[in-house]
Amino acid sequence: MRKYNFCSGPAALPEPVLLRAQEELLDWEGRGCSVMEVSHRSPEFEAVAARAEQDLRDLLAIPDNYKVLFLQGGATAQFSAVPWNLLGAGQKKIDFIHSGQWAKKAMEEAGRYGEVNIVASSEDRNFSYAPAADSWQQSEDAAYFHYVPNETIGGVEFGYVPEVSCPLVADMSSSILSQPIPVENFGVVFAGAQKNIGPSGIAVAIVRDDLLDRALPDIPRSLSWKVAADAHSMDNTPPTFAWYLSGLVFQWLKEQGGVSAMAELSWRKSALLYDFVDRSDFYSSPVAEGSRSRMNIPFVLADERLDKQFLQESEAAGLLNLKGHRSVGGMRASLYNAVPVEAVEALVNFMADFEKRVG
Known part of the structure; x- marks a missing residue:
């Protein structure tokens, strides 16, 4: 029996997607071989790539003046790619909101190529809130924000x-893909796949056309968005299986009603867990109300000495990967699109029972 997976990434995938991949693993589209064994330059795989791109465009209502790129290296590679691609027009300042670990990693990498300006930071309260816009100190000539x-x-x-x-x-x-977004308000959106898109090994970048010619002159070929765009993300052999699986996830999302349906579901799931935590004297949320994530929900026990027991018993109950990040501690439940409401209900029931027994 499959268990409920609350991992922050690589995360849960929709069961129908896994079942279809299993069915097609040895004989994809009647070709007598796996999709992993098909040339990425074959018409058959080009069709897979084209459909995946179009489905993603449909899901996010991506305007025609944006390129959709399927890239290697995960989101971390884009920490380097972004400054390499956007600092070639002479501007060297980069505005950042310092909101936590991933902002910090991106800032550190960008600082190797440009001058980082921290517009706002929530470090004063251990990154437990999103800084309000009226606190920003923006640059007048930033290359990007x-x-x-x-x-x-x-x-x-x-x-x-x-x-x-x-x-x-x-x-x-x-x-990404957890709610509608106004893509036209962004210059670049990028995301690692292993949370709401598909398996690890691939990333997506959505880049406005006018930004493709702003790269530094000595940009590595493997990081160039223009090279990737001109080659339809196939300048070299891409991670074809991850691309194929991501495409299946996009199809599944459309069948569920798209990102609007996912947004409604994410609010329902997160509210279920937050409401329980807020009513409890045994559990608490370290995140300020109004800044709480729908996707990743950290919570702590009143007595951290019970953490180990909680994790052991929750795993035995079929609730996987609830341990918080090592830099934060406590627990964390990631409620990505593929995590069903039933998983959150099972988690809340377990938490209530655990509190009753040991609290």
């Missing part, structure tokens, strides 16, 4: 899209 709409580790989510005069860059690794 980078933020993380949802911090996977801290469980903080921005309830708004920043309004800036330079290209807006968003790392949506843990929130």
